Amino acid sequence: MFRPLPDSPEGPTVTVFVEGQPVVARDGETAASVLLRHLGTARITPVSESPRAPFCMMGCCFDCLAEIDGKGSTQSCLVPVREGMTIARQMGARKVVA
């Protein structure tokens, strides 16, 4: 769906883990952007359990809600990648964890 500019990367990169898989991300990229190019979706909706992907990328659609470093319902488009970050799609309704 999206690919890096041919002569990129410019600047440093980090490694994040998308559902367990290491993925190289450009510094400055957001978790949503990584989800988009790696999995193509960010979540399964709690209402009809249909897939959604980041839509607005600026914090106002909430379709990029994902689990970032274990924290559910995080707006992944507002989270810049960090070395070692774990990113996972949010599958349906949140579950409480004791």
Next chain:
Amino acid sequence: MMIFDVAIIGAGPAGMQAACDLRRRDLSVVVLDEQPAPGGQIWRGVERNCQPGSHLAQGLGAEYRQGADVARSFRASGADYRPLSRVWQIEESSKEAMAQGWQVFVTRESQAEVIEARRILLANGAQERPVPFPGWTRPGVLTVGAAQILLKSGGLLPEGPVWICGAGPLPLLYAHQLRKLGGQIAGFLDTAPRDTLRRGLPHLNGALRDWKSLAKGLGWQAGMRLSGLRRETGVTQLRAEGGDRLERIRWQTPEGEKSATAGVLLIHEGLVPSVHPTLSLQCEHAWSDAQQSLRPVLDPWGETTRSGLFVAGDAAGIDGAKAALAKGALAAIGIARSLGVLSDARARHARVAGDRALSKARAARPLLDSLYPAPEGKIGDDTIVCRCEELTAGQIRAAARRGAADPDRVKAETRAGMGPCQGRQCGYTIARLIAEAHDMPRADVGFHNIRPPLKPVTLGELASLGKTKA
């Protein structure tokens, strides 16, 4: 606890300009912004991207690169800049004129905190106008703004057959940027009405005051023609089809129905001011027919109907980045005046240059508004309107017909607007469907009540504020 003179929400053009100007008057300023770096959406990633010799910065254009200078001044201004800060509530802590103050509730790095300030400037920008069509929730469909953000923040280009559909300066600019950076576009579906000349002519004369912008826009259009890109005009009834991914798009033109395979569909139908904070604070708003959106009612200093609360930039009405700089400068003067560090007479004198800049920056806006009106096409009953609660136009229409023309009643009956986005995606469409069901002017319907929090906040974050106080 430190009480700032001013808390600015948003570090785009308006917020940065206001912060610089207020600091120059020695006022203490805190700037809260959701992004990791200054620039807002228009200049997103400008510091990182504008390294010497950057191919990306060249492709993004001269106006983008100008943001680097503003960001540099902002960094040097001495404002307490707090990036990655999610503002989730604003409350007035004291209404007494001398002690007037506000509390801004913020989460940063999962830590909630309260910031106190005597004045608030909302410079929180705009969002793209949501226009529902069948399949707009399907992965593979994004806004043009989203794609441009992916370009600015990750250096990403769309791939697969890429289609752009919509109207306005942004799709033209983005197509232009993609061309320069080696991106591929399968086609451009123009939804603007075809009678451009008739619509535009009455506003052309005024717009010539900003002939540079006009020339640039014409240049983008000419570039598109020269590139041989497939372009369709008079496009309506867009559909995004497929299973769990976008596979095909379908549209109508006056010549008939057409379709094409698609991997990415980028849509854009203009911008609307981000009014959730001012709506939640129950400021008065006015309906703009030209921009088909609400905007807070402001006095000439940028102050809302709530004393001590100011708005600048596109959050006050869509006028673009140059106007946002001017509005930020004017709001800074207004705030300095309201804090008593600038007399009324000096403030009036100080604003002359800002007024002139704003007027010039707005010169082309009536032309743009008339060329790219909000789409009026009928929304099919099966089309999802509320993306969070997955409610269709048919469900909203049924509720709208069942009782009073009151968006809060429709919200209560259907849950439309009760999801995490708080109606940012569905609010205007719901109001439009209510207006349609009751055959009344859109301006008379209003908007549903916006409740706190402005952004979802965890129970843990809420509770933590109790412990720190105890």
Next chain:
Amino acid sequence: MAQPDYIVIGAGTVGVSLAYGLQKRGQAVCVVDGGARDFRAARANFGLVWVQGKGGNLPAYARWTAESAALWPGFRDALEQCSGIGVDYQKPGGLAFSLSEQALRDRRAVLEVIGGGALPEGVEMLDRDALQARLPDAPLGPDVAGASYGASDGHVNPLKLLAALQQGVLQLGGEILWDWPVQTLRTTDHGYELTGPDGAKLRAANVIVAAGLATSGIVAPLGIDSPLRPQRGQLLVTERMAPMLPMPCSGLRQTADGTVMIGATHEDVGLDTGTTQASATILAERALRILPALGGARIVRQWSGLRVLSPDGGPLYTQPESYPGLWTVSCHSGVTLAAVHAERLAEQILAGALTGDTRHFSEDRFHVPTPA
């Protein structure tokens, strides 16, 4: 509609429950509703159909509440069928948590007073382990000592209930005039006349004023005292969560949609319907003492409503002696009492007089002449 048999002022839960009950009994009812910015307690409700612990100072209220809870399943079936709108009603019993051993003992004492010396029928006290066994997906916080369980308690989506009742009234041939705030109410030779927006008039032999906090103002010009006061309650609601609470709890309830509602404060702030972060924090702290695992759940909305309270907290049903056919009906518990309002109270109003327990709910109880 030609002149209706009844005009009901107020299309909130109380008003439309009565209108629905009267319309079902063959009466032609016209309901008039206020403006968009009215207080509208019906839209701020927590959604409990709640029996346990109610009526400590008013035994008739305890019985009336229990009767309504018993009527609720049948009322729901008929309403859903009539309106075509599901209201998400369930009666799994309900829990009231105690956050210390002392609080648990106090809770038992309160319930035993209501039960006349023993726990009321259907009520049991659960210690911490017994409670945890009933909430297997909701790990309890260390402060939770136990809870009282009431088998008659249940919950409903109050917004869907309101929509279903309104739709039910329409479906049965009744009429609802939206955005028709009443300007004046006066007597005529054959009953009553209402003046609404732009001088519009409505007449009927019978009028029920069920306008919540606005009731007092509407009947005051007739010399009728309806002693109501507002009490603000603030509430929070989370995003949709996987099922974790199998039954409603006092101050904590998971809806059919999965959202968890957290309520509610009790504030005497007049007619202020605002919300405060301070109250949100108090509600969050209490919820996390009960269910710490909710700490990561996101609150998507906070709102407030104004409870409609009589001096003793019980319902107010009055037909003033000098105004036959004019009723004032108001209460705090319009959702719990919706069934008994639609069935029993509508019947009594139709018969022209309160009978049995409801005689205790006349506002005459606040006008006992003081001996000289």
